[in-house]
Amino acid sequence: MSRLLWLDYLATIRERKTWLCVAMLAYALLVVPVVLARPPEHVRAAITTWFGGAAPFQIFMYVWVDLVMNKVIAFVPVVLASGVVLRERDAGVLPLLASKPLSIPRYFALRALSVCAVMVTLHVATQLAGAVYFAARVPGFRPGPFLGAMSLHAFAALFATALCAAIAAWVKHRGASALIGFATLGGLVGLSLIGFYQPAWRGLTLANPMTLGALGLGSLDHLGPAVLGPPMLALAALTALVIAAGAAGVRRMEA
Structure with missing residues (x-):
């Protein structure tokens, strides 16, 4: 099982869609210092309201x-995961898999874990590259809080990424699953910082x-296990659930 997971991970890393995501992340790295040179006025206003000031590192974060x-995690997971298992079904491979000891649900879980690992690899590589690049390009950059x-x-x-894979398993049409995944993630991302602007809604958000993934923004001066641990555990549990x-x-495909 672990061997198959590793081979699938390597195969996914080499796919053209993954390198499209790499190119997008590289562009994001390069363009941020340009955006920071003249941040939109509404961004400055939001940061001043949120942090009580607009220091360079706060603006950057x-x-x-x-x-x-x-925006990246509203798009890249769709590219990586919206076709999980569906490509095999469309190619006629699923009946062959169903005849093997590895069941289709277990195969789905393996493929979902594989694309999740690829997403995390791209994310971590981007942050590590950013820690080096931004240290030279962003005034007041703080690598520790950034990486935390x-x-x-x-x-x-x-x-x-796991959510997009699960949507594909239930929708069973690659185009529709990609659209639903993008709309769902776009909505979640669009509402992700509402609690920072409207403190009365913070508990609900x-x-x-x-x-949960953006909570570090509100604690940049005292990030630590007490701040990062609970939301990490919650997100890991939600990932396992989806x-x-x-x-x-995907079990219905076995019928």
């Missing part, structure tokens, strides 16, 4: 998380997994 990485906040955000990316839900959905 807001731009990086909200305008860049949140983005380590939590990686769990949101993990959940988003914690039900949004994308909000993979299980996807396995239940």
